[in-house]
Amino acid sequence: MKHITSRDNPRYKEMRQLASSAQARKKAGKTILDGVHLCDAYFDHISAKAIMIVSESGMRMSEVVPLVARAEDRGSEVICLPDALYAALSQVENGVPVALLIDTPVCAVPDGLHDTVVLLDGVQDPGNLGSILRSAAAAEIQHVICGQGTVAAWSPKVLRAGMGAHFALNIYEGLELSAITDKLQMPLCATSSHTETTIYAANLARPVAWLFGHEGSGVSAELMQRADLTVTIPQSPKIESMNVAASAAVCFFEQRRQLLA
Amino acid sequence: MKHITSRDNPRYKEMRQLASSAQARKKAGKTILDGVHLCDAYFDHISAKAIMIVSESGMRMSEVVPLVARAEDRGSEVICLPDALYAALSQVENGVPVALLIDTPVCAVPDGLHDTVVLLDGVQDPGNLGSILRSAAAAEIQHVICGQGTVAAWSPKVLRAGMGAHFALNIYEGLELSAITDKLQMPLCATSSHTETTIYAANLARPVAWLFGHEGSGVSAELMQRADLTVTIPQSPKIESMNVAASAAVCFFEQRRQLLA
Structure with missing residues (x-):
């Protein structure tokens, strides 16, 4: 010592x-x-x-x-x-x-991604990112790709909020998400209030690339255009939206429900 | 002016x-x-x-x-x-x-509660409380009862995280939760890792009193004993638990799925 x-x-x-x-x-x-x-x-x-x-x-x-x-x-x-x-x-x-x-652990994105993956486009709040990592790991999702505008995943604040989830995941950082979406072997799925398809009606019993965005402005328009599937969490009309980490948890565990069924 | x-x-x-x-x-x-x-x-x-x-x-x-x-x-x-x-x-x-x-709006708890209600036992983090309020309102839950140890719901930080959800809810504060549980006309339901009953298998297509606790220590032992129903969110064995606001969102929207089905 x-x-x-x-x-x-x-x-x-x-x-x-x-x-x-x-x-x-x-x-x-x-x-x-x-x-x-x-x-x-x-x-x-x-x-x-x-x-x-x-x-x-x-x-x-x-x-x-x-x-x-x-x-x-x-x-x-x-x-x-x-x-x-x-x-x-x-x-x-x-x-x-x-x-x-x-x-700081560093992962390189594998060439073909076949398992469910989470793409984060500009998530700003360390508590939200930590919570998303924790929910992803809890749902046995293994890959989280943080786009360039997302807060640093290995910062002490995100680590504290992640409560160890970091070590159960492959976290890829600082990437251009639009370059990744071309390599995906599964549908790119974003939440949106402009669709009729609820998460309960969508087929999530398969690998999905989940896309979540900035707390205020959401996913960038460019990435949103690339989405193969948009789904909605059916919410009260009185409420505009949910917290991004809460939305992600609901999506991950609806997928898990469908996979386990 | x-x-x-x-x-x-x-x-x-x-x-x-x-x-x-x-x-x-x-x-x-x-x-x-x-x-x-x-x-x-x-x-x-x-x-x-x-x-x-x-x-x-x-x-x-x-x-x-x-x-x-x-x-x-x-x-x-x-x-x-x-x-x-x-x-x-x-x-x-x-x-x-x-x-x-x-x-600050003040609500008195009605004598008989018949609709789904959320009981919060010592939730500490303003961001978590705001997120729970937002998810509750999004799931069309109307009543949230904050026990004495829970952070002040109308503080500026919780208000910011709630993004207006406060105004779609009846929020009751500073209450002794053990006194409330006697008045409930519905099952008191807590999440636990010590049960086999998943949220997907439990009957949630009815009013439920959801009980969530402190970020570290969870629901107090005394309240946990009063739970009529314990349910688990089926998680990876590698992960100890999820963030309380993420867990709450998953529970609220599994209930909503069952109610909408």
């Missing part, structure tokens, strides 16, 4: 940068998993090395001790920080003070 | 307090609706008076002008603030600078 005690330590400075700056994370190809649950999920699913960061108080916490042992068993470096230095690093108030510094 | 130009104006000070403090809103029984969409939704659904607050730049914006006219037609007071004073009031970055100061 390594102890860092000075704010001026270059490794500590690097950690602070990674914790606070999306640009620094992108440049370094690294991200931070905050809290016991995400650290455990990482160890469960990923064998790559990682650096564990723990506060001095954390070292004595019953939920952290086995995690530190797990890191050491894997040959991962463990860095212990004074509480004040750890607190300046963490974005979580009153969280358990343990984190992992990891290389 | 009234112009306020000084930060020391007592009415401006009151607005700032209401904008920034949940306690001040609770004490005054008032809240703030931020942005064009919520103001419009209020005018569409609620006839009570409200005070409109607009920035000087806002007064010249094409989406604000008709809203100001609408407020004046209703005899509502309109207060114009210099941009800097308005900005200090708003929690929305780059939003359209118009807001309504309203009396």
Whole structure:
């Protein structure tokens, strides 16, 4: 175990940068998993090395001790920080003070996609993206493709909202969605209020490429034109629309119902 | 129209307090609706008076002008603030600078509840509560009862996430849920991973009292014991659970599917 005690330590400075700056994370190809649950999920699913960061108080916490042992068993470096230095690093108030510094996993889109896939066109809110990833993984969907305008999937906020779902998925980022849609071996399906076909009437008992868009403006017109199938979640006329993560969950689990039936 | 130009104006000070403090809103029984969409939704659904607050730049914006006219037609007071004073009031970055100061609507729970109702036991995240309200209204559910530990439904953050759904619902707040469950004329239904009954197999083509809980710890043990029906959303064994707002949406729309069938 390594102890860092000075704010001026270059490794500590690097950690602070990674914790606070999306640009620094992108440049370094690294991200931070905050809290016991995400650290455990990482160890469960990923064998790559990682650096564990723990506060001095954390070292004595019953939920952290086995995690530190797990890191050491894997040959991962463990860095212990004074509480004040750890607190300046963490974005979580009153969280358990343990984190992992990891290389951001990167996936290349396979040439032919045959299984259900989710395409996200400009989803902005980290909580929404995390919730969509969690629902996709819960519905046993394996592939999520984030278009260029979508928030960074491996940011600490999205990771927290995803609650470990990231590690059950193949997440592809920063892609031009219009280039992907040509490669799909299945119908591109978008939700729309301008169609009569409900999700209950549509044939979803097959692989589908689900397309969801920006919280305010929805899917871009260009991508919408490429949709093979538009479906609607039958809603009260009093309400304009649902939250994008709620809509996605309803669609994924209607598909699951049809697949299980 | 009234112009306020000084930060020391007592009415401006009151607005700032209401904008920034949940306690001040609770004490005054008032809240703030931020942005064009919520103001419009209020005018569409609620006839009570409200005070409109607009920035000087806002007064010249094409989406604000008709809203100001609408407020004046209703005899509502309109207060114009210099941009800097308005900005200090708003929690929305780059939003359209118009807001309504309203009396927080209060509903008393009717003695016998016969229609589907949603009970929320300690939902903490404003985005989740807003999303649940939006999904409930979209599924034509009319009643949402927020237990004592649930975040304030009429807070600006929940209002923004609700996107106007508040005005299509009867929202009851600050209640002891265990006292409500005795009055219900329908099964109390909770989601659980410890049951074999899926939402698809359960009979949901009838009024149901849906029970959802805290993001981390779920529904309290005491309330869980009162559930007449526990159902599960069939999920991948790799995933522990879904986001509470996503789960609620899936349940509401499976019920809607069964009701429409």
